[in-house]
Amino acid sequence: MPKHDTPLLDELEKGPWPSFVTDIKRQAATKPECWDILGQLELSYRDKITHWKHGGIVGVFGYGGGIVGRYSDVPTKFPGVAHFHTVRLNQPSGMYYSTAKLRAICDLWQKYGSGMTNMHGSTGDLVLLGTTTPNLEPLFYELTHNLNQDLGGSGSNLRTPSCCLGKSRCEWACIDTQAVCYAMTMKYQDEIHRPAFPYKFKFKFSGCPNDCVASIARSDLSVIGTWRDNIRIDQAAVKKYLSGEYKSNAGAHSGRDWGKFDIKKEVINLCPTKCMHMEGDTLKIDNAECTRCMHCINVMPRALRPGAEQGATILVGAKAPILDGAQFATMIIPFMKVDAENEFEDLVNIIEGIWDWWMENGKNRERVGESIQRVGLPTFLKVLNVEPIPQHIKEPRSNPYIFWEAEEVEGGWDRDVREFRKRHAQ
């Protein structure tokens, strides 16, 4: 495959940063089709339009997801990328791999694909970029038989669930994110591998409100670890922060001299609900007002810890469509136990309640967050049998009306519309 002239792309090799152009040129030494990636991209830079097409019936037998068909719209110019399908692999919970596994995946991809990978795609999958239709089945055979590695989700499937590293390394984790992520992945294999919904559906699990997998922004169902008792305070350690013996933020910002630690300026005044104060050198927290933002805990991890009664908050409906704009997930259930002992029963009930409703009521290509916007949160809460609480409200009232249903008012009422219309024209 001939080398192409790429003056525009070459500009991207001149900066001090690592360059994907240099990487792809290096890859072209063993995979000449990579020259055609550069050639086609150079053409796109000149034409100011993409030359990729995507979509089609490509896949592996029995699966309706995991492979995204991708084609060049100028295949005669760039035959090396005439087919350039993307393969998604289900990453392990917390994204831990042995080096042996990574090497084996890379070797396999060097054999059947372009050798180019993307770790990790925003769904969480390990993404293998660029192969041809005839290579898909042999690749899949070796992945599943030799590497014990499955594909992830794509299309209108449940997307590959993902989680933060949770209890494996992080003492803030309030739920075992890896356990619940793995359990839901295994339970919903059919939904991951075959289309099940009007559109995509994503789960993500974070162990605490720091939300390291950004589940609140990226998932239709976001599970975020939290606590419902009090933040655990070690007052002796608070004093060591005050005296400077312990570095704030675990020393993370020590590259510069920020002056003496000032608990008022750096913690108390930044508490979003203003629920902290000092009595002498004792730190007090009004836990009923704490919104579990994690700020104080992040700054003074040796003095403050999440409470001991732990579970998760369930949020629904994040999305990032280009036209309507991005939307964070809405808090639906403030606290729920997330226990392996009952096979995550409460969570499963919520998940399946949402699916049953959304499959019936969601429109084609409408994320569940958009369906909720369309019908209104009160309707959605009723579907899930969740009692409305003040925390469901996004902002103070702007609508002066309250609509009561007869069964919500003691005694109820009977209404005869025809009788009413005799006196009141429509």
Added chain:
Amino acid sequence: MAMSKEELKAAILKKAQTAAKPQLYVKDFYECDPESKPRDVKNAANDLVKEGKMDFWSSGSTTMYAAKGRAKDEEHRG
């Protein structure tokens, strides 16, 4: 009463073969039997793919269904 699985599959396949558009959303099959639950319709449609009578057509973000031979890869479009 909801259709049996075989009746449902036959109705879905008929719709996929005769609809004006070659590619249909799973929701388009709900009307094949309004009594069947969406999940049963989805499972019946997926069974037809397993049996080789329909294909999945995926854009990457959404998946549609087509009777065997009716859908095309982007490769073959203009």
